[in-house]
Amino acid sequence: MNSPVAIYVHVPFCPSKCGYCDFNSYALAGDIVGRTVEAMLAEIRRSPWRGRPAKTIFFGGGTPTFLDADCLTALLDAVVEAHPPIEGAEITSEANPGTVDQEKFRAMTRAGFNRISLGAQSFVPEDLLRLGRVHGAADVGHAVRAAREAGFANLNLDLMFGLPGQSSRAWRQNLDLALSLKPEHLSLYCLTIEPDTRFARLDRRGMLDLPDEDAQVEFYDLAVACTGNAGYEAYEISNFAKPGYECRHNLCYWRGEEYLAYGPGAVGCFAEPAGLRTRYTNQKHPERYCEAIESAGDLWCASESLDEGVLRTERIMLGLRLREGIDHLPSLDPHALASLRSRGWLEPEGARLRLTPAGRHFCTEVAAALI
Numbered sequence: 001m002n003s004p005v006a007i008y009v010h011v012p013f014c015p016s017k018c019g020y021c022d023f024n025s026y027a028l029a030g031d032i033v034g035r036t037v038e039a040m041l042a043e044i045r046r047s048p049w050r051g052r053p054a055k056t057i058f059f060g061g062g063t064p065t066f067l068d069a070d071c072l073t074a075l076l077d078a079v080v081e082a083h084p085p086i087e088g089a090e091i092t093s094e095a096n097p098g099t100v101d102q103e104k105f106r107a108m109t110r111a112g113f114n115r116i117s118l119g120a121q122s123f124v125p126e127d128l129l130r131l132g133r134v135h136g137a138a139d140v141g142h143a144v145r146a147a148r149e150a151g152f153a154n155l156n157l158d159l160m161f162g163l164p165g166q167s168s169r170a171w172r173q174n175l176d177l178a179l180s181l182k183p184e185h186l187s188l189y190c191l192t193i194e195p196d197t198r199f200a201r202l203d204r205r206g207m208l209d210l211p212d213e214d215a216q217v218e219f220y221d222l223a224v225a226c227t228g229n230a231g232y233e234a235y236e237i238s239n240f241a242k243p244g245y246e247c248r249h250n251l252c253y254w255r256g257e258e259y260l261a262y263g264p265g266a267v268g269c270f271a272e273p274a275g276l277r278t279r280y281t282n283q284k285h286p287e288r289y290c291e292a293i294e295s296a297g298d299l300w301c302a303s304e305s306l307d308e309g310v311l312r313t314e315r316i317m318l319g320l321r322l323r324e325g326i327d328h329l330p331s332l333d334p335h336a337l338a339s340l341r342s343r344g345w346l347e348p349e350g351a352r353l354r355l356t357p358a359g360r361h362f363c364t365e366v367a368a369a370l371i
């Protein structure tokens, strides 16, 4: 099969570990960084999927911009050689505002990146300190201006709400500041406390003053209202875009399409000839990953076959997050559908079903009822 596919590249390094983070990221430096980049180049060059065109390329992490411009360029060159991008392909890199400058952004646009996603998280210095971010509040504006001057015409800002001690007024100010920077796209996620993080330990000791559920609902509604007034569409529960600037890479995930992935801990999902899918996870720790590549050993630490039942479940769970919703499948329970519609959580849209604005607060419950 040679159809265009989404390509993900995982860079597992960060300058330090944020208190809430459970991503596959490591605050490592020294030889392991260059060794990992070499191993990633080898993985891409030996890929069994070489030749499949890229419809999107996404460098995530970790912090891709922890790497210097030469490493980022070499990695993107290798991906482009293995997966020639289709005309107009979206090529994104995540970036931490504390790890970029105009020179690096210029090198990235020269290399072919055409979309940048900045992890701003908050404009309040105390929030950033508490979260363990390495950048200051002013760095976000500097990074946006540097990215624009380097030629990035498609820019996302990530912000989090529901932060410890956050008031509705503070969240509103964060939204206003983000909107004043005129990004084409905003990702606005509620802070979740993941097990085995510093925040989980603080929370267990009662040391995180987290906003309650009602406040989280209020913050979310505020985000929808402010972004809507500013001309953004809530095309996914947590993602807001100016028309035409929806993240095409993430849409591939939410629509249940294939994606190929490279790098430590990267997760890919490809179609098998019988119509099923295989999902795989690369060795997570950079050391294990390098050893596997260098010894031509087993690169995957996990893999699973996804049968039709699992694929259906995932299509419902992820598709409901999208404004476009899901196909009105004949297998959906008519009693569950009637109940969800009578509660005002679900509505038909042509041949599709989607959450109502009220239903967006109950996405998990709706998905569970339909599954």
Ligand code: SF4
Pocket: 013, 014, 016, 017, 018, 021, 022, 023, 025, 061, 062, 063, 096, 119
């Ligand atoms: S920058 Fe992102 S990936 Fe790195 S530790 Fe912080 S939240 Fe995790």
